[in-house]
Amino acid sequence: MNNIELITNGSIKEIREAVINRKLYTTELVNFFIQRIKNNKINSFISLYEDDALKRAEELDKKLKNCEKPGKLFGIPYAVKDNIAVKGYEVTCASKMLKNYKATYNATVINKLNDEDAIFLGKTNLDEFAMGSSTETSYFGTTLNPWDNNRVPGGSSGGSAAAIASRESVFALGSDTGGSIRQPAAFCGVTGLKATYGFVSRFGLVAFASSLDQVGPIGRSAEDLELIFSIISGFDEKDTTTKKIENYKVSEPTKRKFNIAYTNDIFGEEISPDIKNNILSILNLLKKEGHSISEVAFNFSKHSVPVYQILSCSEASSNLARYDGIRYGYQTKSYKSLLDLYNRSRGEGFGEEVKRRILFGTYILMAKNNALYTSSFKVSRLIRENLENIFTEYDVFITPTTFSPPFKIGEIIDDPIKMHHSDAFTSICNLSGNPGISIPLGLTDNNLPIGMQIIAKRFDENNLFQFAKYIQSITDYHKCLPEGVK
Amino acid sequence: MLTRRGKIMYKATIGIEVHSQIKTRSKMFCSCKVEFLSAPNTNICSICMGEPGVLPHINEKAIMLAIRAALALNARINKKSIFARKNYYYPDLTKGYQITQSIPLAENGYVVINTENGEKKINIHRIHVEEDTGKLFHTNDKVSLIDFNRSGVPLLEIVTDPVIKNEKEAISYLKRLRQIIRYIDISDADMEKGQFRCEPNISVSKDDRRGIKTEVKNLNSLKAVEKAIKYEIERQINILEKGGKVIQQTMLWDEKEQVTKTMRSKEGITEYRYFKEPDLIPLIITNEMINEQKELIPELPQSKFNRLMKEYNIGVNEAEILIDNPHIANYFEKSIEKGCGIKESLGWITTDIMGILNKSEKKFSYLKITPQHLSDLYKYIENKLINMNIAKSILHKIAFTGESVDKYIKSKNLIQITDTKSIEKIIDEVLEENPTEVKRYLEGNNKLFGFFVGQAMKKMGGKANPGIVNKLLKDILNRR
Numbered sequence: 005m006n007n008i009e010l011i012t013n014g015s016i017k018e019i020r021e022a023v024i025n026r027k028l029y030t031t032e033l034v035n036f037f038i039q040r041i042k043n044n045k046i047n048s049f050i051s052l053y054e055d056d057a058l059k060r061a062e063e064l065d066k067k068l069k070n071c072e073k074p075g076k077l078f079g080i081p082y083a084v085k086d087n088i089a090v091k092g093y094e095v096t097c098a099s100k101m102l103k104n105y106k107a108t109y110n111a112t113v114i115n116k117l118n119d120e121d122a123i124f125l126g127k128t129n130l131d132e133f134a135m136g137s138s139t140e141t142s143y144f145g146t147t148l149n150p151w152d153n154n155r156v157p158g159g160s161s162g163g164s165a166a167a168i169a170s171r172e173s174v175f176a177l178g179s180d181t182g183g184s185i186r187q188p189a190a191f192c193g194v195t196g197l198k199a200t201y202g203f204v205s206r207f208g209l210v211a212f213a214s215s216l217d218q219v220g221p222i223g224r225s226a227e228d229l230e231l232i233f234s235i236i237s238g239f240d241e242k243d244t245t246t247k248k249i250e251n252y253k254v255s256e257p258t259k260r261k262f263n264i265a266y267t268n269d270i271f272g273e274e275i276s277p278d279i280k281n282n283i284l285s286i287l288n289l290l291k292k293e294g295h296s297i298s299e300v301a302f303n304f305s306k307h308s309v310p311v312y313q314i315l316s317c318s319e320a321s322s323n324l325a326r327y328d329g330i331r332y333g334y335q336t337k338s339y340k341s342l343l344d345l346y347n348r349s350r351g352e353g354f355g356e357e358v359k360r361r362i363l364f365g366t367y368i369l370m371a372k373n374n375a376l377y378t379s380s381f382k383v384s385r386l387i388r389e390n391l392e393n394i395f396t397e398y399d400v401f402i403t404p405t406t407f408s409p410p411f412k413i414g415e416i417i418d419d420p421i422k423m424h425h426s427d428a429f430t431s432i433c434n435l436s437g438n439p440g441i442s443i444p445l446g447l448t449d450n451n452l453p454i455g456m457q458i459i460a461k462r463f464d465e466n467n468l469f470q471f472a473k474y475i476q477s478i479t480d481y482h483k484c485l486p487e488g489v490k
Numbered sequence: 491m492l493t494r495r496g497k498i499m500y501k502a503t504i505g506i507e508v509h510s511q512i513k514t515r516s517k518m519f520c521s522c523k524v525e526f527l528s529a530p531n532t533n534i535c536s537i538c539m540g541e542p543g544v545l546p547h548i549n550e551k552a553i554m555l556a557i558r559a560a561l562a563l564n565a566r567i568n569k570k571s572i573f574a575r576k577n578y579y580y581p582d583l584t585k586g587y588q589i590t591q592s593i594p595l596a597e598n599g600y601v602v603i604n605t606e607n608g609e610k611k612i613n614i615h616r617i618h619v620e621e622d623t624g625k626l627f628h629t630n631d632k633v634s635l636i637d638f639n640r641s642g643v644p645l646l647e648i649v650t651d652p653v654i655k656n657e658k659e660a661i662s663y664l665k666r667l668r669q670i671i672r673y674i675d676i677s678d679a680d681m682e683k684g685q686f687r688c689e690p691n692i693s694v695s696k697d698d699r700r701g702i703k704t705e706v707k708n709l710n711s712l713k714a715v716e717k718a719i720k721y722e723i724e725r726q727i728n729i730l731e732k733g734g735k736v737i738q739q740t741m742l743w744d745e746k747e748q749v750t751k752t753m754r755s756k757e758g759i760t761e762y763r764y765f766k767e768p769d770l771i772p773l774i775i776t777n778e779m780i781n782e783q784k785e786l787i788p789e790l791p792q793s794k795f796n797r798l799m800k801e802y803n804i805g806v807n808e809a810e811i812l813i814d815n816p817h818i819a820n821y822f823e824k825s826i827e828k829g830c831g832i833k834e835s836l837g838w839i840t841t842d843i844m845g846i847l848n849k850s851e852k853k854f855s856y857l858k859i860t861p862q863h864l865s866d867l868y869k870y871i872e873n874k875l876i877n878m879n880i881a882k883s884i885l886h887k888i889a890f891t892g893e894s895v896d897k898y899i900k901s902k903n904l905i906q907i908t909d910t911k912s913i914e915k916i917i918d919e920v921l922e923e924n925p926t927e928v929k930r931y932l933e934g935n936n937k938l939f940g941f942f943v944g945q946a947m948k949k950m951g952g953k954a955n956p957g958i959v960n961k962l963l964k965d966i967l968n969r970r
Binding site (some may be wrong): 087088089095097102105107108109111206207208209210211213214215241242243244245318319321322324325326328330331332342346366369370371377 | 536539540541542543544545546547548575577579581584585586587636761763764765768769770771
């Protein structure tokens with residue numbers, strides 16, 4: 005492998021080794037990605053910190069010369085979704101509201117990555133406040149799908165997924181509230197993880213729906229993701245919803261046979277035939293390899309979206325109340341009263357989709373609508389119980405990540421119901437708390453990526469990664485790159 | 491309390507919500523300092539400023555103190571309580587919601603107060619922890635300033651059932667509650683500093699059905715609470731008398747005009763959209779935590795009150811003064827233990843020492859005279875070596891020096907003059923120096939007797955036994 009090949013196709017482990025053995029200089033590595041980001045026209049980054057990244061690369065070089073012990077991510081450049089706080093840098097949430105707002109502290113995950121000597125490149129694009137499935141609601145314009153520039157990269161972590169697909173970084177952080185990591189990973193043909201709720205600290209992730217949000221990595225392979233996950237996961241005293249649990253250890257490769265569940269309930273009329281066929285053919289392959297494949301009953305994908313919308317918007321309406329134009333963020337030019345200050349600042353600072361969700365959530369939380377809110381919780385619990393049942397017998401549960409391959413820019417942006425519907429399979433994991441990973445599963449006839457979602461028992465990422473890594477060891481789907489990126 | 495208007499009897503019903511700050515070094519959900527006198531916006535961080543992406547974490551010390559309070563208020567502690575968000579917009583509220591509790595830390599407590607008809611239990615509906623807001627300052631030039639030092643300071647909310655009948659009971663309850671909070675040392679509960687705030691709910695009715703209530707805010711002293719409740723009861727009765735209806739609303743007490751004024755109508759805007767705080771897991775209280783706090787609760791005011799009255803046979807008013815501060819009650823008991831007379835100790839403490847402290851605006855802890863001083867002083871009185879006036883003046887002199895009583899009396903030569911010859915000599919001198927007065931006295935102006943006593947005592951530096959002076963003066967004047 006030459007250096008360019010290594011940089012574009014290597015694993016984190018391989019790149020790190022090359023850097024430590026001085027086959028590859030950190031500055032060379034960083035420069036490569038910076039040039040890529042600058043030359044590409046897919047609008048995956050909101051901000052790029054070229055000088056700081058190069059300075060950091062030089063610092064790491066010195067560290068190497070001084071024979072200091074290199075971290076697990078030594079020299080590895082990464083991008084961060086722009087709703088995660090990195091001290092001293094803007095965290096815009098792709099909103100006019102926070103256009104010029106700089107974070108005053110580091111998110112816990114950022115500290116953990118930096119402690120392992122990773123190099124922060126910049127912030128990636130997203131749907132405003134992570135509310136969307138296409139990155140089209142970003143104040144900074146939509147990101148283009150590297151596979152087809154007329155199509156969306158998915159969302160809300162569309163910038164992070166597109167950046168990985170077009171090899172503008174080794175890995176990127178995203179956040180997933182209803183599918184915001186897995187859906188864009190599927191749309192861009194890369195691998196993305198939403199871990200078990202409570203496994204990764206949310207401190208420093210700008211809250212959308214606190215009980216559903218998780219930070220997670222998007223990368224080139226399940227192997228890379230597992231390494232990142234082992235670093236960013238764990239109890240954080242700053243986030244009381246994280247579980248006190250032993251540090252995650254990277255799993256060993258395995259030859260054991262998996263018990264795999266899937267359900268026919270999701271193969272309704274809406275699903276694209278390409279996706280259905282690819283799922284069925286991988287199930288066949290697994291069967292041939294000696295794994296047990298079973299069909300189970302799971303009929304919640306109809307309910308997941310409405311329940312997800314009710315719960316996530318309710319929390320969002322409260323979480324976004326702090327943007328009042330007083331202490332930081334956008335403030336309207338002139339106002340006549342306190343109420344006027346609020347109305348104008350929020351009215352002008354937030355985009356359409358964010359306002360729609362705040363209004364919906366505000367309505368749901370009113371005392372008279374309490375039944376909607378509480379019954380949504382009940383459905384969540386049923387989903388969790390149903391999954392728990394499945395995992396008493398099976399190692400993993402497989403679904404497509406999405407109904408369809410990436411849709412065209414502008415195609416459904418004016419149809420919120422249809423847009424929200426793309427979370428149907430992914431939001432199941434957010435409602436139940438289970439971990440889910442989306443891995444690439446080949447291409448449609450039109451050369452568009454397809455994703456498969458693997459779900460495992462809560463806090464059983466070990467099983468999830470063993471299985472995902474196994475699939476990526478018997479297939480090459482995750483190595484497919486868009487035209488022009490290779 | 492029943493208020494008669496013509497043939498109709500009106501009954502008032504009052505419930506009180508108290509917010510007491512909890513004395514912790516750091517805030518409820520972050521590590522910022524809690525300090526009353528800091529410069530504005532110096533004790534703040536990303537968490538209490540509600541910056542994007544931050545999360546709260548619970549101050550365990552505040553929870554422990556809240557458990558102590560719940561125990562002292564005889565409440566049942568919930569082993570699992572739930573935090574919730576109360577959503578509303580105001581510039582002093584950084585997150586757009588206040589973190590409070592939906593399932594409270596404790597429920598069903600009570601406080602015993604003394605009324606004219608004996609003891610009465612005031613039931614406490616719920617006790618929960620929450621966070622304080624920042625503070626707004628309105629300047630003259632249409633600018634409002636915000637100080638966020640208070641944002642996130644731990645608060646204990648204590649809500650009574652509507653069982654209080656009048657302003658007197660309300661004050662007794664608040665005083666007792668404040669004493670309890672001070673006894674168990676969870677707050678200084680200083681109303682002027684906003685550490686202890688109360689908001690009464692008041693309604694009046696002619697029959698058993700509960701009337702429509704109003705809530706009164708902006709009460710910065712117990713005096714204000716008393717006046718505001720009284721005013722509000724009158725105001726509501728006047729409305730009903732005229733055939734009107736009381737509107738459910740929040741009233742503000744106007745200290746200048748001594749009236750309540752409408753702050754805002756409650757209808758429509760009490761939609762706080764409460765929901766479970768997703769950033770905090772349920773609060774679990776263990777038996778160990780409860781037992782640890784139980785150990786730290788001293789004898790509480792009402793028990794102390796009853797015991798002191800019984801043990802020392804003292805009156806209600808004196809007992810109330812003594813228990814107001816547990817240190818004073820202890821001081822009293824120590825002095826008796828050391829041998830001081832009960833009557834003397836009570837008098838010295840409740841009038842002289844309290845007077846000295848009030849006048850010098852000093853705290854009890856600054857006092858240098860100890861229970862031993864009182865007992866020493868008492869011995870001089872008992873042996874008739876000094877009189878009461880001298881004793882009191884000694885207390886004033888040594889209050890903040892703590893000099894020994896023996897030394898002080900010796901150095902100032904204060905031992906009573908009981909020698910009749912010397913006293914007679916002084917009396918003769920006085921009568922000689924005031925011939926006109928003597929003449930008037932002998933003509934029947936008896937009031938001048940006191941004048942002669944005063945003059946004689948003055949000449950003897952107050953040290954003479956007043957009984958002996960009286961007797962000798964009478965004898966001498968009778969002889970004239």
